[in-house]
Amino acid sequence: MLVKKSDLEQFGSSECSREVYFPSLVFLGFELGYSMENPNSLVIWEAQFGDFANGANVIFDHFLSSGEAKWLCQTGLVLLLTHGYDGQGPEHPSARLELFLQIADDNPYVIPEMDPALRKQIQECNLQIVNSQLLLTSSMFCGDRLIHREFRKPLIVMSPKNLLRSKACRSNLSEFDDVQGHPGFEKQGTRFKRLIKDQNDHSDLEEGIRRLVPCSGKVYYELDEHRTKVEAKDVAICRVEQLCPFPYDLVQRELKWYPSTYLCPFPSELVLIPL
Numbered sequence: 001m002l003v004k005k006s007d008l009e010q011f012g013s014s015e016c017s018r019e020v021y022f023p024s025l026v027f028l029g030f031e032l033g034y035s036m037e038n039p040n041s042l043v044i045w046e047a048q049f050g051d052f053a054n055g056a057n058v059i060f061d062h063f064l065s066s067g068e069a070k071w072l073c074q075t076g077l078v079l080l081l082t083h084g085y086d087g088q089g090p091e092h093p094s095a096r097l098e099l100f101l102q103i104a105d106d107n108p109y110v111i112p113e114m115d116p117a118l119r120k121q122i123q124e125c126n127l128q129i130v131n132s133q134l135l136l137t138s139s140m141f142c143g144d145r146l147i148h149r150e151f152r153k154p155l156i157v158m159s160p161k162n163l164l165r166s167k168a169c170r171s172n173l174s175e176f177d178d179v180q181g182h183p184g185f186e187k188q189g190t191r192f193k194r195l196i197k198d199q200n201d202h203s204d205l206e207e208g209i210r211r212l213v214p215c216s217g218k219v220y221y222e223l224d225e226h227r228t229k230v231e232a233k234d235v236a237i238c239r240v241e242q243l244c245p246f247p248y249d250l251v252q253r254e255l256k257w258y259p260s261t262y263l264c265p266f267p268s269e270l271v272l273i274p275l
Contacts, residue, residue: 001038013026021113024042024047024052024053025059028044029056029059030078031043031044035076039074042076043076043078044078045078045082047079047080047095053079057099060099060100063075064103064127065096065104068126074153076152079154081156081158082095082158082159082160083159083160086205090162095158100156100244103127104129105127108246110175111248112124114248115198121245122170126154127154127244128242128245129158130142130151130155130243131216132157138171138193142157142193160218163221175184192242193241194238194241194242197238197239197257208234209258212236212258212263213237213264214238214240214254214263214264215239216239216241236258236261
């Protein structure tokens with residue numbers, strides 16, 4: 001938001017203080033109200049560093065997470081927060097992913113009805129949380145999905161900065177037009193992928209895989225680089241793009257594809273498990 005000096009001069013005399021503060025709380029509050037008044041607009045609030053969202057916790061707790069339950073007001077506001085421990089100092093790269101997972105009402109102990117025609121899971125959840133890898137298709141189809149729905153849910157997008165110039169983080173043409181024969185064509189189609197399956201040339205029922213490693217975010221590229229370096233061809237890595245609501249159906253599909261596989265715990269940017 002730009003404020004001209006002439007606009008500030010109308011507030012009182014020259015003896016009055018003209019210091020104006022526009023914290024993230026004010027900016028996010030404005031975008032929240034705008035998204036409610038314009039539900040057909042894709043309203044995005046982007047933080048240069050993820051920790052800038054720390055000053056807007058009141059909006060998260062009282063409006064985004066519970067506004068629909070308290071006032072029956074839906075919002076499709078998108079929060080684009082940079083996230084990833086990239087050595088840029090305390091808090092700067094951290095968007096506090098755990099904070100948003102704590103205020104989400106997705107029950108981790110109950111697997112809901114996963115019929116795609118009913119879409120009950122997303123309608124009953126208060127937030128959408130995506131840990132995106134900055135793939136062009138993921139960003140485009142995620143926003144496209146939100147706008148084309150008949151209802152609105154807040155969307156929290158975590159995206160690492162260090163992948164902006166990464167050659168490995170790219171999208172193939174086939175992921176946009178779904179034309180068989182283009183490089184990278186695969187069966188998941190042109191839509192937002194809640195879970196991205198392993199990109200190696202594995203069969204639908206792969207019995208030669210020793211270990212299945214589920215992960216989320218930019219840590220995938222570190223795992224894939226290490227897998228290539230040590231030539232671990234018996235390791236499959238799948239990427240969970242949407243953390244809330246959790247894609248139980250797609251995780252079950254992965255487990256069926258690798259029946260005799262050891263399922264590894266989720267690795268993070270801070271702790272990498274050996275392959």
